[in-house]
Amino acid sequence: MAxxxxxxxxxxxxxRTENRATLISCLGETLWYxxxxxxxxxxxxxxxxxxxxxxxxxxxxxxxxxxxxxxxxRKGKFFRKGKSQIEYVIESLDKKTDTRQAVIQIFDSKDLGxxxxxxxxxxxFLARDRKLHMLTSMRSNDAYFxxxxxxxxxxMFQEIVARSIxxxxxxxxxxxxSLHLYDKQESRARDFLNEGWQNKIAMPEMPDGDPWPSxxxxxxxxxxxxxxxxxxxxxxxxxxxxxxxxxxxxxxxLLVGPYKREIVKEKNAMSSKAYDEYIRARxxxxxxxxDEPQLSFESIQEEKAKPQKGRT
Numbered sequence: 001m002a003x004x005x006x007x008x009x010x011x012x013x014x015x016r017t018e019n020r021a022t023l024i025s026c027l028g029e030t031l032w033y034x035x036x037x038x039x040x041x042x043x044x045x046x047x048x049x050x051x052x053x054x055x056x057x058x059x060x061x062x063x064x065x066x067x068x069x070x071x072x073x074r075k076g077k078f079f080r081k082g083k084s085q086i087e088y089v090i091e092s093l094d095k096k097t098d099t100r101q102a103v104i105q106i107f108d109s110k111d112l113g114x115x116x117x118x119x120x121x122x123x124x125f126l127a128r129d130r131k132l133h134m135l136t137s138m139r140s141n142d143a144y145f146x147x148x149x150x151x152x153x154x155x156m157f158q159e160i161v162a163r164s165i166x167x168x169x170x171x172x173x174x175x176x177x178s179l180h181l182y183d184k185q186e187s188r189a190r191d192f193l194n195e196g197w198q199n200k201i202a203m204p205e206m207p208d209g210d211p212w213p214s215x216x217x218x219x220x221x222x223x224x225x226x227x228x229x230x231x232x233x234x235x236x237x238x239x240x241x242x243x244x245x246x247x248x249x250x251x252x253x254l255l256v257g258p259y260k261r262e263i264v265k266e267k268n269a270m271s272s273k274a275y276d277e278y279i280r281a282r283x284x285x286x287x288x289x290x291d292e293p294q295l296s297f298e299s300i301q302e303e304k305a306k307p308q309k310g311r312t
Contacts, residue, residue: 026152038066131170240271
């Protein structure tokens with residue numbers, strides 16, 4: 001019997017534990033999907049070992065099994081009538097709320113025998129009583145690395161579709177043919193379990209209304225931040241939900257850069273406290289405290305420029 005996981009609150013989608021703090025890598029992978037990209041340079045910025053997990057060569061530049069082009073692209077074999085699969089699903093649910101055909105196909109028979117074979121078969125969306133439920137069908141799932149990322153990304157898809165059709169978020173179901181744990185991950189999995197139960201803190205609700213303009217903005221600023229281009233400006237017109245995700249992307253960049261103390265500034269600019277414990281853990285690993293008052297990079301430079309007592 002294939003295991004079935006059910007999330008009653010799909011917004012509680014990321015781990016905040018010391019051993020499996022997954023927010024940045026999960027968010028990065030989700031944005032990779034939403035961008036409809038299959039390029040490895042983007043996903044390896046967030047998951048450096050991605051090509052190792054997918055058995056791709058060092059010379060590879062794209063991931064043939066990438067979900068983004070299959071779900072969000074208007075090109076290739078997976079689009080329908082000039083629409084991406086996600087657009088087709090939203091349109092189908094708008095026309096007939098109780099449709100049983102709001103299904104996205106990811107796995108394809110032509111993937112068989114190749115490297116980077118998708119683990120996900122289908123994503124089905126079911127609207128019932130003004131709530132949008134979702135059923136994911138997996139042929140295979142790595143319980144330690146793959147499962148947390150899949151649940152994060154797919155519940156984000158669920159909430160995006162729910163907002164697109166003005167529905168509330170319902171249940172999330174995750175069915176797996178083979179849910180497994182590799183021997184080399186056993187000790188890390190045990191360490192994770194030994195941390196005990198964590199307090200359930202969910203991400204904030206996605207704002208009402210059409211989410212796609214904000215998603216496009218977030219994808220644009222993600223590319224600017226990742227590539228080190230642009231001013232990364234967050235306009236006042238952007239809802240705090242999406243602005244907070246941009247701050248998280250900035251924190252990711254700062255964690256590997258020379259100005260780690262700027263993490264404090266980014267954290268203090270965020271509206272939601274749901275991400276605080278995660279940011280503290282990541283900052284602590286970089287020897288930065290986000291709980292003590294600290295000067296921003298600009299303030300430090302201003303302080304250095306002031307005349308000092310005792311100097312002539």
